[in-house]
Amino acid sequence: MTPLALAPPAMEPVTLAETRQFLRLDQTDEDALLTTLITASRLMIEAQAGRCLIEQPWRIVLDRWPAAGEIRLPLSPLMRIEEARVYDVLGEAQAVAPASLTLEMAADPPLIRVTGELPEIGRSHGAIEIDIVAGYGATAAAVPAPLRQAVLRLAARWFEQRGDVAGRDGQALPAAIAALIAPFRRGRL
Template structure:
């Protein structure tokens, strides 16, 4: 199973104005840097938590339909399946009927169940593509406050300590950031 990012979030979970207020910045001269740090912090928080924050479109590529009829998605939370297709023996994409796949949003990780007839696959690799929208919602308001705080504090940390800790933070996030993320991390057995 391969997840491919198709479209990034339309907005970040923390705005430039929120970050400037947090950092007590009156000027906008460093907005480009701050915006980059916010994006980088979001990506780090998403990786550490195993959750996508603001809605973004992803494609899940699999080789064949599972015998169990259940596909456990590597992304969380997932709000909707937007499209699905199967490549036939000629390499032509055949659409999968919307009613053939059922998304269980409550499962963690989310599960797609095959509940009706689906087209036969025609190639051995990457035969099935399922497009999904993953994230807590379309706007920053939908993102849990603790995760927004983690992004804000991490971006602020990097802004204030420019270059001093980014390398170490990439290896292991600071404990105060991990404490904010901890309630959202998926348990690994």
């Protein structure tokens, strides 16, 4: 299974104005840097939490349907399945009927169950594409406050402590920020 981001979110979970206010910055000289840090912080928090924060489109690519009829997805929370298609022997995309795939939103990680007829697979690699939308919602207000705070605090930390980071500490989140995302982390067995 290969997840592919189709587009970035339309907005970030914290605004430039919120970040400037948090840092007590009156000037706009470093807005470009702050915008980059906000995006980088969101990506880091999403990676650490195993959650997409703001609504964003993804494509899941599979070689074949799973034997058990269940596709466990690496992204959550899942909002909806947009469409699915299977490539036939001629390389033509055949639409999968919406009723053939059922989204189990209560499962964590989210799962798609095969519940109906499916077109015949015609190639050995990348034969199935499922377009989904993941995230808490389309606006920052839909994102849980601790995750928004984690993005804000990480962006501020990177802004205030510019420079090289030595050793393995550069890959770890500061303890206070890690504590904010801990309740949202997806466990791994």
